Amino acid sequence: MINKMINRVIIITFCLAGIGASYAQPHKEKSQSNTVATPADTAKKPAKVKVRPYKDVVTADAITTKGLITIHKIDDRYLFEIPYAIFNKDLLIMSRIAAASADMRIGRGGDGYAGDPIGGTIIQFEKGPANKLFIRKMSYSEYSKDSTQAMYASVKRNTMQPIVAAFPIAAYKPDSTAVVVDMTDYINSDNDLFYFGSAIQKQLLHIGNQQNDRSYVKYAHTFPTNVELRTIKTYAMAGTTMSGGFTMELNTSMVLLPEKPMKARMYDPRVGYFTTDYTDYDANPQGVKTASLINRWRLEPKPEDLEKYKRGELVEPQKPIVFYIDPTTPKKWIPYLIQGVNDWNAAFEQAGFKNAISARLAPTPEEDPSFDLEDARHSAIIYKPSTMSNASGPSIADPRTGEIIESHINWYHNVMKLIHNWYMIQCGAVDPRARKMEFDDDLMGQLIRFVSSHEVGHTLGLRHNFGASAMVPVEKLRDKAYVEANGHTPSIMDYARFNYVAQPEDHISEAGLFPRIGDYDKWAIEWGYKYYDEFKTPEEEVPFLNKLTIEKLKNKRLLFGTEIGTNDPRYQNEDLGENAMIASEYGIKNLKRILPQLIEWTKTPNEGYDNLKDMYTALNAQFDRYLVHVMKNIAGVYTTAKTSDQPGDVFERVPASRQREAMKFLDRNVFTTPIWMYNAEVLNRTGQSFMTITAERQEGVIQYLIGKYRMTRMIEAEASGDKDVYTITEFFKDLNYGIDKELYTHQPIDVYRRNLQKSYVENLISIIKPPAAMPYFGAADSPNGPPSQSDNAPLKSQSSDMSSVIKSQLHYQQKLIKADLPFVKDEMTRSHLLDLNDRITEALSVK
Known part of the structure; x- marks a missing residue:
C-alpha cells in the first residue's frame, strides 16, 4: 500500500502436524441408513436417510460439468461429486467481493469494493462414519515434521483439526471413486467458510443477517484444479442508523494446493519479505522456535x-x-x-x-x-x-x-x-x-x-x-x-x-x-x-x-x-x-x-x-514531514540487523553531533516562527488560520521532543559512560534557548512565541501531572503514527530521574520569568509571563 503499510497481505497460517487420516475404503453402491448432517449446529437428533443408487441421484436431466470436482446441476440444486483422490488433501478457500454495494462502504472508504478479499482458509475433505462427508478446517501454525520422534505424535495429538461441516452422502459413484453430496443449502447459507470469514469484517461493513429469500446461487463452475462459486447475497444493514439492506455478488474459489509443495526459503531480517510463520518444535532441541518462511511465487527453471x-x-x-x-x-x-x-x-x-x-x-x-x-x-x-x-x-x-x-x-x-x-x-x-x-x-x-x-x-x-x-x-x-x-x-x-x-x-x-x-x-x-x-x-x-x-x-x-x-x-x-x-x-x-x-x-x-x-x-x-524526519534523530538509535558472523554493533546511538544539528534545525525552522508560510492572499482565499496551524505544529514538536521515550533514552545514554552523548541537560539547555530567547534578551514576545512558550510549559506540567489523553503530531501516513502510550504515560515511580529533570525545568522557567519581568515594558508580554509563573507555581504545589 503506498500510503500506509497496509499490510493487507493475507497469510493463512496452519499446522504441518495436521490430521493425516487415510482414505476411507471405497463403498459399493447400496442403500444404507445415514444421519442427516446440516451445516449449522443443531441440538436435535438427526433424522435417518438412505443412500440411494447413483442413477437415482444424478438423474438424466442433470447438467454435468467435469473438473477438480464434478458438478451436477439439477433444477436449482448443486450436487458435488467429490473424488476420493482429493480426500485429505489441502484445498485453499478464497472468497472475494465480485460486485459491491455502495451502502456497505459508509464510513469505510477503502473497503467494500469488487475484488476485496473477505475470507480465506484451508480445508480437507474426509470420509466420516455412517456415510458422512466431513470438511475439516486445517491449521498449520504448529509444526513437527519428524514423524519418527515422540514430539511429532505429541504435537499431532494436541493440534486436532476441527470438523466445520458435515454432509450426508447421497450416492456413491458406480466405480467407487467418488461420493456425491448436495451442497446447495450450504452454499446458500451465511457461513464463514465460503464467505465472510470474520465477524469483525462484517461489522465494519455494516453486514447483518443474510436475507435468505433474496439470496441464491448464481453458478458453480469447475476446472482442473479449482472450483468457482458465484452467489448473490442480500444482507440486512447493521450497526448504522440507516435501515434496509444491500445486495452483493460474492465469489468463492476452492483451489487444490500443489501436491508437491514448493521448497520454502527461511526469512532473513536483512532482506525485507512478508512471511508465513509457524511454531517449530523440531528446530530447537531444548526449546521452541518461531520460524518464518518468505512469501514468494514459485519460479523454477524448466x-x-x-x-x-x-x-x-x-x-x-x-x-x-x-x-x-x-x-x-x-x-x-x-x-x-x-x-x-x-x-x-x-x-x-x-x-x-x-x-x-x-x-x-x-x-x-x-x-x-x-x-x-x-x-x-x-x-x-x-x-x-x-x-x-x-x-x-x-x-x-x-x-x-x-x-x-x-x-x-x-x-x-x-x-x-x-x-x-x-x-x-x-x-x-x-x-x-x-x-x-x-x-x-x-x-x-x-x-x-x-x-x-x-x-x-x-x-x-x-x-x-x-x-x-x-x-x-x-x-x-x-x-x-x-x-x-x-x-x-x-x-x-x-x-x-x-x-x-x-x-x-x-x-x-x-x-x-x-x-x-x-x-x-x-x-x-x-x-x-x-x-x-x-x-x-x-x-x-x-x-x-x-x-x-x-x-x-x-x-x-x-x-x-x-x-x-x-x-x-x-x-x-x-x-x-x-x-x-x-x-x-x-x-x-x-x-x-x-x-x-x-x-x-x-x-x-x-x-x-x-x-x-x-x-x-x-x-x-x-x-x-521534514520536521518529523529531523526530530527522529534526537535520542535516536541506529538498528542494523546482523548475524553473529558479522562485525559491529546492532544498536548504535545517533552521534551527539547529529542530535545537536537536529536541535539547531528545529530552532531555525519551528521555534523561530516560520513566517514565510504566512501568505495573506492564500489565507484570505481559503479561510485557514496561520496562527492555528503554527500553534498546532509547535505543540506537536514539543510533545514529540519531551516524550517519555526520548528523555529515558537520553538518561540511559548519559548513564552508559560513553563520551559521545547528547545529555538530557544539554538537550534542555538547547530547547530552553530556542523557546525562551526573549527571556534571555529581554525583548517583547509576539503572539506566536507566546503560544509556543505556553505550550512548552503546559507540556512540562503534563508530565508530572498528566491529562487523561494527549494529541499526537505527525502526518497521517507517518510510520510513527500516534506516540505509544509509554511516551505520554504518567511516571510510575518517583525514583525516576525524569521527574527530577522536569521539575528542575519548571523551576528554571520560573527563574527566567522572574529575571525578565523587571525589564518588561510590553503589557501583553507581562501578562503572559505572570500567567506562566502562576501555572508553574500551581503545578509544583500539587502533591
Whole structure:
C-alpha cells in the first residue's frame, strides 16, 4: 500500500502436524441408513436417510460439468461429486467481493469494493462414519515434521483439526471413486467458510443477517484444479442508523494446493519479505522456535533448462507470473500499468529468469467465455471507482511454504489526486509540468507507472524498505549525472516519492526525480527467487544465503530498513538522503519557491478555491514531514540487523553531533516562527488560520521532543559512560534557548512565541501531572503514527530521574520569568509571563 503499510497481505497460517487420516475404503453402491448432517449446529437428533443408487441421484436431466470436482446441476440444486483422490488433501478457500454495494462502504472508504478479499482458509475433505462427508478446517501454525520422534505424535495429538461441516452422502459413484453430496443449502447459507470469514469484517461493513429469500446461487463452475462459486447475497444493514439492506455478488474459489509443495526459503531480517510463520518444535532441541518462511511465487527453471540456468544463462520459468488488467480501467492508463509490471523483469534477470513477469489486458467474454477475474487462478490489477487516495498489493500465500498463489492489486481511482499533490509540492519548483491541477496524460501515466511498480513489488513478497533512501549522500541528489543514472533511492519499495532535494539550478530531468526499480530491489529479488537445486531443504540453504548476504551488504545501497516500530532515523517514510537536516533545508527552499505560485497554479475557471486550500494543506503536510524526519534523530538509535558472523554493533546511538544539528534545525525552522508560510492572499482565499496551524505544529514538536521515550533514552545514554552523548541537560539547555530567547534578551514576545512558550510549559506540567489523553503530531501516513502510550504515560515511580529533570525545568522557567519581568515594558508580554509563573507555581504545589 503506498500510503500506509497496509499490510493487507493475507497469510493463512496452519499446522504441518495436521490430521493425516487415510482414505476411507471405497463403498459399493447400496442403500444404507445415514444421519442427516446440516451445516449449522443443531441440538436435535438427526433424522435417518438412505443412500440411494447413483442413477437415482444424478438423474438424466442433470447438467454435468467435469473438473477438480464434478458438478451436477439439477433444477436449482448443486450436487458435488467429490473424488476420493482429493480426500485429505489441502484445498485453499478464497472468497472475494465480485460486485459491491455502495451502502456497505459508509464510513469505510477503502473497503467494500469488487475484488476485496473477505475470507480465506484451508480445508480437507474426509470420509466420516455412517456415510458422512466431513470438511475439516486445517491449521498449520504448529509444526513437527519428524514423524519418527515422540514430539511429532505429541504435537499431532494436541493440534486436532476441527470438523466445520458435515454432509450426508447421497450416492456413491458406480466405480467407487467418488461420493456425491448436495451442497446447495450450504452454499446458500451465511457461513464463514465460503464467505465472510470474520465477524469483525462484517461489522465494519455494516453486514447483518443474510436475507435468505433474496439470496441464491448464481453458478458453480469447475476446472482442473479449482472450483468457482458465484452467489448473490442480500444482507440486512447493521450497526448504522440507516435501515434496509444491500445486495452483493460474492465469489468463492476452492483451489487444490500443489501436491508437491514448493521448497520454502527461511526469512532473513536483512532482506525485507512478508512471511508465513509457524511454531517449530523440531528446530530447537531444548526449546521452541518461531520460524518464518518468505512469501514468494514459485519460479523454477524448466527441467530441460536447468543446466543452462546453472551456467548463468537466462531461462524462462516453468510458470511465469501474469497479471491481468481489469477491463474497466480507463484505457489511457492501461499501458502505464502494464509497464509498471513489466519493469520487474530487470530484477528477475538478476535472479536468472527472463520474461518472468508480465501484464496483459483481461480477455473479453468473446475471447474466453470461461475467464473470470475473481478466479483464484488469475492475478489481476483491479480498478476501483473510489474516493480513497491509495493503492495496495495484497497476495494469498500457501501457508505450508509461503508460495504466493495469487494477488489482486487494488487500484483506487483517487490515487491520482494523491500522486498529483505529492508531485506538485515536491517537484513543482523544478518541473514546469507539475504547475497545474490537471497533469498531461504522459506525466500522470509515468506517475501511475511508478505506483504500479511499487504495488507489484508487494505482490512479489517485498515489504517496504524505508532505509534505502538514507543510503544516498544528500549532495548526490543534486548531482544530475549521478541521480539520473542511479535514481534518488536504491529501492522503489521505499516511501521516497520524488526528489524534493533537487534545486531549479540543478536542471535534473524526470529520470532523476522519479522512483524506479533500483539496486536493492534487484538484490532482494535475487535473494528470494534465485533457484538452488543443490540444497534439498530450506535449512540447508541458510548458511549459504547468510554468507552471500554478508558479502552483498558491504554495498550500503543494499541495506534493508524495516518500516515496523523502529526508532532509527534512517528508517522513515517520505525522507531522502543520509542527513535529514540538510535534505529538509533543501526541501524548505523549494516550498518557499512554490507557496507564492499556488494561487496561479491551482486556478480553475468557474470554480472557487478548494484546489488552493488542498494544495496549501499539502504544502503544510510536506513541511511537517521534514520536521518529523529531523526530530527522529534526537535520542535516536541506529538498528542494523546482523548475524553473529558479522562485525559491529546492532544498536548504535545517533552521534551527539547529529542530535545537536537536529536541535539547531528545529530552532531555525519551528521555534523561530516560520513566517514565510504566512501568505495573506492564500489565507484570505481559503479561510485557514496561520496562527492555528503554527500553534498546532509547535505543540506537536514539543510533545514529540519531551516524550517519555526520548528523555529515558537520553538518561540511559548519559548513564552508559560513553563520551559521545547528547545529555538530557544539554538537550534542555538547547530547547530552553530556542523557546525562551526573549527571556534571555529581554525583548517583547509576539503572539506566536507566546503560544509556543505556553505550550512548552503546559507540556512540562503534563508530565508530572498528566491529562487523561494527549494529541499526537505527525502526518497521517507517518510510520510513527500516534506516540505509544509509554511516551505520554504518567511516571510510575518517583525514583525516576525524569521527574527530577522536569521539575528542575519548571523551576528554571520560573527563574527566567522572574529575571525578565523587571525589564518588561510590553503589557501583553507581562501578562503572559505572570500567567506562566502562576501555572508553574500551581503545578509544583500539587502533591
